[in-house]
Amino acid sequence: MLALDFQQILSQAIAFVVLLVILRRFAWTPLLRMLDQRREGIERELRETAHQRDELARVQDEYGRRLAKIDDEARTKLQQCILEGKRIAIEVQEQARAQAQGILAKAKETVELEIAKAKVTLRDQLADMTVEAVERVLQKKVDAKTDRALIDAALDELEHERVRP
Amino acid sequence: MAVEPTHEAARSTAQAVAHHGAQAVQEAAHGGDAIPELPNLVTVLHHRLQDAPWVTWLHQWENIVFAAFVGVLLALLAWRTTRHPATIPRGWQNLLEVFVEGIDGMVHGMAGRHGRTFTPFVATIFVYIWLMNLSVVVPFLKSSTSSINTTVALALVVFSYVQYTGLRTLGVRGYLDHLAGSPRDLVGWLLVPLMLPIHLLGELIKPMSLSMRLAFNVFAEDVLLAVLVGLGIGLSLTVQLPPWAPVPLQLFVMPLVLIFSTVQALVFSLLSTVYLSLMLPHEEHH
Structure with a gap:
């Protein structure tokens, strides 16, 4: 066991060097290269992820600011719309009131005209009834035109007396 | 009833193995010169075919044969694993990547930015020694x-690589300066006659300590296993069990053998890395 055999030592050394060359060529170098590539890839992806996260935060802030601005603008326009609506409502109310007053005045005129017409008609009917009544009392037919004139005169007289206090 | 030839051959081989182990243990117990040794494929062949010249040659070179077997196994595994490397590793590639990454981290931690240069060497040393150490637990193989001779060869390769690394990284002048103890003042120059032999002696002792530590530890493990196997055979003969069914006493120390084999391979690799890192420029030391 302790006997040194230089042939065996040399053979073992050569065998190890050959194995080292083979493993270096087929195992360690490809595996180390792959590990380095994977490490670099992971680092690059982590950097990209961090960059995208920062970009996302920036875009979120930007959207937040824009949303706040849009909210303010919407609120301002809503207030303007409310004020405009109130103004239009007041105008409509005033127009309606004016139209109602016109209609009322016209109705009053019509009523007064109808009253005047009714009065004329009533006076005519009353005159006719009076003439007929007088004819029956007097049993005598007088001239119609003359009678009518007399009666109108009498009615005017009566009307004046009634109006006078 | 005729016995099938294969069964007959297997029984004969088992008996030869048992006989060989028991004989070795018995000789050792009676103060003989034979050191207990587990039978392996070559010794079994030699026992059965003593006159065949090729068997004699194999028996003479059995350490080379089993080392070459481990080397071929490693080369095939490396070729098969890295033939179609996948981005997402699986199976053997995953295992090898974990191993390489661990060795690379260790070497990088000890030797700094030059560590990557040494990783293939240290990884090969570790895995080669580790598998050779573990060969003893596989039936009919040998560590x-x-x-x-094997460990001296490995230590000489380490020694050569260390000196080459020193000459390459330090230059001839820097290498001689390193051997002289890096004198920078008068006291340093006065101490050169003392430091130079000490450093030279240290460099020469390193491969000796590496080779002897590994060889004697593994040899002790093998002897321990062989003794326990022999005791198991003796025990089975005592209780009249068939010789091919011995009591497996060696199973109790198998876990220790696995641990020691790994530790010895790691110690050899670590010390090789330390020797390499000591040859780097001083600012590279950690």
């Missing part, structure tokens, strides 16, 4: 590292 080539139990032979001083």
Whole structure:
């Protein structure tokens, strides 16, 4: 066991060097290269992820600011719309009131005209009834035109007396 | 009833193995010169075919044969694993990547930015010694590292690589300066006659300590296993069990053998890395 055999030592050394060359060529170098590539890839992806996260935060802030601005603008326009609506409502109310007053005045005129017409008609009917009544009392037919004139005169007289206090 | 030839051959081989182990243990117990040794494929062949010249040659070179077997196994595994490397590793590639990454981290931690240069060397040293150490637990294989010739060869390769690294990184002048103890003042120059032999002696002792530590530890493990196997055979003969069914006493120390084999491979690799890192420029030391 302790006997040194230089042939065996040399053979073992050569065998190890050959194995080292083979493993270096087929195992360690490809595996180390792959590990380095994977490490670099992971680092690059982590950097990209961090960059995208920062970009996302920036875009979120930007959207937040824009949303706040849009909210303010919407609120301002809503207030303007409310004020405009109130103004239009007041105008409509005033127009309606004016139209109602016109209609009322016209109705009053019509009523007064109808009253005047009714009065004329009533006076005519009353005159006719009076003439007929007088004819029956007097049993005598007088001239119609003359009678009518007399009666109108009498009615005017009566009307004046009634109006006078 | 005729016995099938294969069964007959197997029984004959088992008996030869048992006989060989028991004989070795018995000789050792009676103060003989034979050191207990587990039978392996070559010794079994030699026992059965003593006159065949090729068997004699194999028996003479059995350490080389088993070392070459481990080397071929490693080369095939490396070729098969890295033939179609996948981005997402699986199976053997995953295992090898974990191993390489661990060795690379260790070497990088000890040797700094030059560590990557040494990783293939240290990884090969570790895995080669580790598998050779573990060969003893596989039936009919042998630990080539139990032979001083194997470990001396490995230590000489480490020594050569360390000196080459020193000359390459430091230059001839820097290398001689390193051997002289890096004198920078008068006291340093006065101490050169003392430091130079000490450093030279240290460099020469390193491969000796590496080879002897590994060879004797693995040899002790092998002897322990062989003794326990022999005791198991003796026990089975005592209780009249068939010789091919011995009591497996060696199973109790198998876990220890696995641990020690790994530790010895790691110690050899670590010390090789330390020797390499000591040859780097001083600002590279950690």
